[in-house]
Amino acid sequence: MSAATPSSTSPRNPGASRQTATKNVALDPIRILRQHWKRICVWAIVGAFVSGAFQVGAYFIYPVYSGQVVMRLRNQLGDAKEIFGEVTPQEETVARLAQTEAQQMISRDILTRAVADRDILKTEWHKSFLDENGQFIVDEAVDDLEDDISSGHRRGTQFFLLYWGTHVPGDVPIVLNTIADTYLDELKSESDKKFNSTKGVFVQKQEDLDKEISSRKAEIAKYIKEEGIPSYEENAAQTQRGLEELQRRITATTMELSLVKSQRTRVDAKLQGKIEPTEDDVRKADQDPAMVQLSRDINDIAINLASKRERFGPSHPEVIQSEHLLASAQAQRRSALDEIVKRELRGEYKKLSDQVVGYEDLLKQQTKDYSDETKRVEGLASRVSELEAKKDALQRLEEERAEITKAITDLELARSRIDAIPVEKAQAALTPREISFPNPKVVLPGVWFMTLAFGVGLIFLKEMTDQRVRFASDLIPMIGGKLLGVVPDLADDDTSPERVEFVVRDAPQSVLAESYRTIWSSLSKALADEQARVVGVVSSMPDSGTTALISNLAASAATVGKRVLVLDANFRKPGAAGMCGGVDDGTGLGEVLSGAEQLNSVIQHTPRGIDLISAGRDRPLELFETPRTASVIGELKGRYDLILVDAAPVALAAESLVIANNLDAVVVVVRAMRDERGLVARVLAQLGRQRATVLGAVLSRPQQTASGYYRKNAQALASYTSAGATKEQAAAAS
Secondary structure (H helix, E strand, C coil), X not given: CCCCCCCCCCCCCCCHHHHHHCCCCCCCHHHHHHHCHHHHHHHHXXXXXXXXXXXXXHHHHCCEEEEEEEEEECCCCCCCXXXXXXXXXXXXXXXXXXXXXXXXXXXXXXXXXHHCCHHHHHCXXXXXXXXXXXXXXXXXXXXXXXXXXXXXXXXXXXXXXXXXXXXXXCHHHHHHHXXXXXXXXXXXXXXXXXXXXXXXXXXXXXXXXXXXXXXXXXXXXXXXXXHCCCCCCCCCHHHHHHHXXXXXXXXXXXXXXXXXXXXXXXXXXXXXXXXXXXXXXXXXXXXXXXXXXXXXXXXXXXXXXXXXHHHHCCCCHHHHHHHHHXXXXXXXXXXXXXXXXXXXXXXXXXHHHHHHHHHHHHHHHHHHHHHHHHHHCCCCXXXXXXXXXXXXXXXXXXXXXXXXXXXXXXXXXXXXXXXHCCEEXXXXXXXXXXXXXXXXXXXXXXXXXXXXXXXXXXXXXXXXXXXXXXXXXXXXXXXXXXXXXXXXXXXXXXXXXXCCCCHHHHCCCCHHHHHHHHHHXXXXXXXXXXXXXXXXXXXXXXXXXXXXXXXXXXXXXXXXXXXXXXXXXXXXXXXXXXXXXXXXXXXXXXXXXXXXXCHHHHCEECCCCEEEECCCCCCCHHHHHCHHHHHHHHHHHCCCCEXXXXXXXXXXXXXXXXXXXCCCEEEEEEECCCCEHHXXXXXXXXXXXXXXXXXXXXXXXXXXXXXXXXXXXXXXXXXXXXXXXXXXXHHHHC
16 A cells, blocks of 8 residues: 655645735726626716706806906007007017016906905995905905906917906906906006106206206306406307317216216116116016016916816816916016016116216316316406306206206106007907806716716726636636636526536536536646646635536546546535435545545445545544545555545635645635635645645636626537537438
8 A cells, every 4th residue: 555745745836926926916907898888888878967967057056157358568668759659579578578467467456456446346246255244355355356367368469368257247347347447547557656756857857957057147147247248259269169169078978977867866766666667677677588488487387277277177186286386486487577677777777877987087087178278278368268168057057958858848748648558458348148167068078078987987996996706817817827717607508507517428518518628628737747646626615616626527537538536525514425426424534534444445436437435424624634644545546547635615624735735736616706816815825835736726607798708608619519419410310
């Protein structure tokens, strides 16, 4: 009697590598969509109803009417006497200026002033911001406007627009036009302030000159009277022309010096904050490369923000993030603009200061030259020279006054022109006739798609959280690709066999029979490769189909002439012998292991050519841990070509692992739609640490679908088999 290999033999297939393969089972999106196509269609129908209901509900409950007011940038004013403004600047400059004006137009200061206007109290919109005493809360209304109002620039034009929407159409033109008018009033006020500030400098200079001229005239009259100087006509014409030329140069230098000082005074006032920088200063700063780049960035962000609003709506996280980014970029631009303006003013102040020093030096030099020239003509009476000097000084003062008077006149003329304000209202806001939200072209497909996406997401979420083994694709990674076959459910066999046991004999043309033959074909090759003869058929949980598999494998092996023995080692719930045509309640393996019976006395022979050994009456579980177990299996190996051992579920019965350690190989049966992947992985890992080789797994009773792979194959096989049987019957009848 040959002895089996001791149980201490090291495992031939450790479970570590298999555990790695069972960590993650990839989802097949195509399979999921095909499997749940009916549910997806239902969600599509539900989405259609939901989108329609949302459209109708929003139309009656939350309609939004939107409008716009169109503003236009005027051409920049050059000289006060020009009929038209200067030529329109480049498109990039226009866009930057339009965006600047648009942002200033919706600044909080402008909105606060606009909301405080009496016309706003005529709107239904303002009623949403009344306190318990019926007082209008301006700050809350301004907050709402800052969230909802927007602006934009029409590329290729000098137009920029202000957009806003509310639930009452009549409120739209009132609010938008009030904001536009408030902004224009603010521009007019700022323009007046700048004109008045500039004019004040010239008027003060004019008054000073008037006093100086009056003083000089009185001084000359007194000098003539006191000195008794008669009218004197210069005889030395050439000398006089030389003195006049020097005098003209001194006059020109003095005027230039006075003008430069005046300009320096204005620049100094701007630096000290006494007067605001002019629009030219701001435009000059805007042309700085850094400002140009910032404006481009702000324009790109604004375009991206508008695109995201159209795609996702105003409350989407990406829209909110873009709005914050735009606000940050605008703040950065304003800070950079102030810094560049101050830098340019400081540079201009230094330049003007250098010019003042130069003109003063030049004036000193010219005055010295004039003095020297005067001394040179000592032949002239000193009193006449002094008188002429006084007259010349008076003339210079009068010329300077004339220039200042002309500047004041030009300033008044420029102020009186309508295009002194850089912005005008091109088109007032009108009462909207159609709602802007809900827009059926956007709402219907959008809500439908979101509903459908929600439904499909639920389907995929359920698939991801379902830990059961349902398909062969779930099991293959767990066993390293060793899938011996798939056994469909009895109800899915279109040939309608009566039972699963011995279906390869009783209904050989059935789909089940073909499935078991396929498993036997794969198993027989694996047995030959491993030179295994004792094979245990186990499962993780009861009712997995192990006994049915054993009966059909035994029948297939007996058909090809193999000596087959079915050994029932399930001491907890025996039944393999009875199902194979033997007796379950007689003596069996338990009595042999305990020594109460001899092996030959418990072997049952069946008409199907399969020998059986039942579990027996006396079935202590501890018998499997005795050396007698290996001895009995070793003796049976010498008598049979194939021994199929039916064991209890591994997850419930620890003795199944002891039995597996005395076998050559093990086949694991997994019940689809019931066994958890984690449980199967644990069972495979436990079996992998035993002596027996895990030849593979069999997937039992997977759920079939109308478009499933196994279902289609089963239908094709049934059709093919039915056609073959019909031909045989026809041939027999003939």
